[in-house]
Amino acid sequence: MNFREKNRLRGFSHERDLARKFFRLGFAVMRGPASGAKSNHIIYPDIVAIKDGVIFVFEVKTSTKDRIIYVPKHQVDKLIEFSKRANALPFIVVKIVGKTGWRFIKIEYLDITKSGNYKITPALIYNGMTFSDIISLTSKIKQSK
Amino acid sequence: MNFREKNRLRGFSHERDLARKFFRLGFAVMRGPASGAKSNHIIYPDIVAIKDGVIFVFEVKTSTKDRIIYVPKHQVDKLIEFSKRANALPFIVVKIVGKTGWRFIKIEYLDITKSGNYKITPALIYNGMTFSDIISLTSKIKQSK
Numbered sequence: 686m687n688f689r690e691k692n693r694l695r696g697f698s699h700e701r702d703l704a705r706k707f708f709r710l711g712f713a714v715m716r717g718p719a720s721g722a723k724s725n726h727i728i729y730p731d732i733v734a735i736k737d738g739v740i741f742v743f744e745v746k747t748s749t750k751d752r753i754i755y756v757p758k759h760q761v762d763k764l765i766e767f768s769k770r771a772n773a774l775p776f777i778v779v780k781i782v783g784k785t786g787w788r789f790i791k792i793e794y795l796d797i798t799k800s801g802n803y804k805i806t807p808a809l810i811y812n813g814m815t816f817s818d819i820i821s822l823t824s825k826i827k828q829s830k
Numbered sequence: 831m832n833f834r835e836k837n838r839l840r841g842f843s844h845e846r847d848l849a850r851k852f853f854r855l856g857f858a859v860m861r862g863p864a865s866g867a868k869s870n871h872i873i874y875p876d877i878v879a880i881k882d883g884v885i886f887v888f889e890v891k892t893s894t895k896d897r898i899i900y901v902p903k904h905q906v907d908k909l910i911e912f913s914k915r916a917n918a919l920p921f922i923v924v925k926i927v928g929k930t931g932w933r934f935i936k937i938e939y940l941d942i943t944k945s946g947n948y949k950i951t952p953a954l955i956y957n958g959m960t961f962s963d964i965i966s967l968t969s970k971i972k973q974s975k
Binding site: 704705708711712713714715716717718727729730733735736737738740742767768770771772773 | 860
């Protein structure tokens, strides 16, 4: 198993933990196919978590150190497209393993690179919404419905 | 490849077609893991299709002939549990290949067998809601929101 493959598997394992965390708190949860890529001309995000009609859609990233995390344009486009169709709230979810819990970053906060992709700085990660913030947000939206 | 394996693959291929059908009409679509079974203690249905906040959750069955289709209790329980969490509309979706299009059956119409599982008679299938019925229902619910 090479370095890249190892990273990929580590990512999946963290992603599964995140899915379980939402499931335990009463969310209905779906995970996209492991390929992460387009599958059968359908765009799948990493995780969809729904509670009482409040729909979240996530692209999940993990890192083992503080660094700028790059998100390819097609992944952000996918999140936005899915959100528009579903009327969902899209987030890039990042964890710096051993340093932070899950941090939820809104799409509009992302910086765009010269090549049209997106980047997330460590400062953005550390200031991102926490899992508890997302749970509070869910209750707030539900009440206002 | 044995008979059962062949059936399973045929089922997946039809399920993929159904997912694509919803995607083409503007739905956000997710498919559960191919195992169909419990995965990581999370319950996954076959397909979730969402449009503008209207959420459908499907367990998909195909047959090559008119017959009673049995649905194990745990699959129906899974659909109901997911629907409660998400505030979604659950359906068993059936296609008799070469004879019917997709037919959407409400859980409450299912007959219960002595062993506590569920069965769907051909009459129930032929009288089930069509794909167009589901699309109309989506618009109606959306308007009433």
